[in-house]
Amino acid sequence: MISPWFLLPLLSLLSLLCPSLGAKPFSPSRFPSQNLGSLRPSADGHGSSSRGWETKYYTQTLDHFNYHPESYVTFRQKYLINAEHWGGAAGAAPIFVYTGNEGPIEVFAKNTGLMFDIAPKFGALLVFIEHRYYGTSIPFGSGALENATTAGYLSTSQALADFATLIVHLKRNLTAQKSPVVVFGGSYGGMLAAWFRLKYPEVAIGALASSAPILQIDPNFNPFVFTSIITNNFKSTSENCYRVIKNSWDEIDRAVASNTGKEKMEKLLKLCKGGAESAKDWIDEALTYVSMTDYPTPSNFLQPLPAYPVKQMCKAIDNPTTGNDTFAKLYGAMNIYYNYTGAAGECFNTSVSATERIDSDAWSWQTCTEIFLPTGANNNESMFQPSTGTNLEWMTELCYYYYYVKPRFFWLTTEFGASSIKTALKKFGSNIIFYNGLKDPWSGGGVLKSISKTLVAIVAPKGAHHVDLRASTRDDPKWLQDLRTSEVQIIKKWIRQYYRDNSISSSI
């Protein structure tokens, strides 16, 4: 739990120069940015839709909030559109918009099968908008993140304004001004969807914010919550599994202290030569993401995984044939996450994160400027090694060193609200669904209780990270089917109400 994958390069670099800094605990947010691998049609057909889209581009304004000459620079913002089931502008048929998060927009379109599944029911137009500085929607081109002058325009407020201007433009172009817009998003995209409804209530009549930890943007958020959810997931699956993992860290530390220990560990865990040194981060990642994507059906979201992967991991750990050998047990568990399809090769390279294939620079920038989600602390109950979480001062130094920017830790809490956002929303808000699955460590920062009749929390005790957004499969458990039905019913209610308010007749 020391150095999350996406900041590994910074940490390695910095620890060379300032070893004392490198030693401090550092665990900012770790959103599961979808990997590019999932762009390939998945072999098992789960979790992605085969339905297509048309790729379009919008000439987007660089800076919506100032009138500096540079603000007039434009960039090509990609969006995907599917009008197969759209009822058309004349009938004011709805428009469903995915507010893209940290990755190429195709990844989100492929992993949000729900929108394709429900489009026919609503006669809805589907639109997926790419987030600025991700995919190909990069102002100033590919080197943009190399310095703050060109990277500086990457911010959540600008992204929300992009969505607003693009939606307004699109509606005008389609003469669909009367069509109601509902926004969808998962994870960071879910936060954007909720905030979009908050900031642009005239543009979107409602939002499905899936696994959106909007309460976690406060630097004062309890940093122990994240790992305690992972711990509980493993512990409730198997007490023994939890205990083996909890005790493994000291065993790894002891092994790494000697050459023979390292060799033994590398052999038993089938790590490539020298892999023992970075084994803890590598194991940490597997345990975290497997809890996050603890889906009830096989999936290929972050890694190809079987159904209920935490259960599978614990099964491997609890396997009596491994006796008391912690490393052999860990090998079995890691094999679930890093080698489910058997494609890992002869040994595991622990210095390569499974999610490293994506371009994480833009997300690191966002973490270093405004999106700070406290996660890294572990108490004695945690199955991870005790730690106290990230030191804000140290993070400030790190970000300044790397990007020449100073984080504005408390800006998002001012801009979007945090500790009392629920009270504020109660008095000033409507039409948001907050889905959260309690196996997902990000659920700790989510809205878990309904705030009002129209600000509805849907909590799935057995659910993981935005499982509701995934395409339905014939193996989906009943609770997941029911949950999606509820979401559809609520969205229908919003749209019907909108039609009534605007005297539009419709068959929805």
Place this chain on the structure above:
Amino acid sequence: MISPWFLLPLLSLLSLLCPSLGAKPFSPSRFPSQNLGSLRPSADGHGSSSRGWETKYYTQTLDHFNYHPESYVTFRQKYLINAEHWGGAAGAAPIFVYTGNEGPIEVFAKNTGLMFDIAPKFGALLVFIEHRYYGTSIPFGSGALENATTAGYLSTSQALADFATLIVHLKRNLTAQKSPVVVFGGSYGGMLAAWFRLKYPEVAIGALASSAPILQIDPNFNPFVFTSIITNNFKSTSENCYRVIKNSWDEIDRAVASNTGKEKMEKLLKLCKGGAESAKDWIDEALTYVSMTDYPTPSNFLQPLPAYPVKQMCKAIDNPTTGNDTFAKLYGAMNIYYNYTGAAGECFNTSVSATERIDSDAWSWQTCTEIFLPTGANNNESMFQPSTGTNLEWMTELCYYYYYVKPRFFWLTTEFGASSIKTALKKFGSNIIFYNGLKDPWSGGGVLKSISKTLVAIVAPKGAHHVDLRASTRDDPKWLQDLRTSEVQIIKKWIRQYYRDNSISSSI
């Protein structure tokens, strides 16, 4: 109705270069930016409070929405504070914040006597925050508006974010996180107050938006509304008065066509030599502002004026001793607006606007970038000369010529909503009072019907521009007293509800 005061310099300049452009009708918004003269204690004591304040400064961020290195530049934002009646942080006593508009903040503090009047009732802390680029709160110093590179950070979104960060900072500093904040504003300041409640519902529990034409930000807003309200005000006061004014323009045109005509006109209207040429704009200004500030008591807001100045103007026009002499009648009317205190000197200088003393450059910039409020059109019923309103293309050229910026005419409608903002607010909003006085031409762009139980329109048929915000006087008519009582009752309800929701005991 051709060239409103604040763009006169641009027009004169441009008409020299492009006479064809200069001839087009051009009438963007004309907010009554308060003049610096009112900073002096007013002789009559009306419309301003004698209560004082402490002047403070906050180190404000230049750009809240991007992380470009220049965004980290700071400037000193002025705010005024009065804690005389504050109940204190321990009791979570309320904080009333004036969201400053286009002028030095002292002007608004002096002209918002209501806040001082009601502070004791609420035990409220009073705070008046200066708008960036006005007064002394100018990033890059006094030359900032000379080029787009330094002027570029003047925008409504940045101003709202300034208010939010300053309020959050202040509350933290005073350990007053639990104190409810209510924002107040008049005119553009009222728009800011309403938008602040819309965008920062967690920071302010409610807003009193006085004479805030939030519906008028749409470039498609009917440009005939503004002058038809002025016309109706004069017409309902005196049909003859309306007719004399309506017929005067042609008479002026005829007079200006010959030297003898000009001389005669200058003599009868007591204009300084050469004043006939610009007489129409000069008269236009008087008629517009006198309707806007048609207060029931003597005032010194834009100009020193008697009570009910429209009535006084029409009385002068209807004066039988002037017979059929239009210019003599107009002289009597202009004397009310330009010379009520008898300080005008020997002749009227028609090339100097009465409101020109203020620094209007920043407001011109705002008009040239995002705040475009259609006003300039006149139909046959209008008492002004027929015209078709402003041509957007021409304005784009003008603004680019003058400031090297292109207006983003439709940005505010996207950012804050316009045509359907009322529907949006109904579903997503609460705790805003929209006051409008029907004598005020800006009331045409205001919210004139209550949207919901907590989005309340207060309409005063006899009221003028944010008369509710002015200090009470013993001569206030009953309708004005009642109106202020209603506002106080509504604000009390918000605060009590807030205390109940947060289990805070209070005597309010």
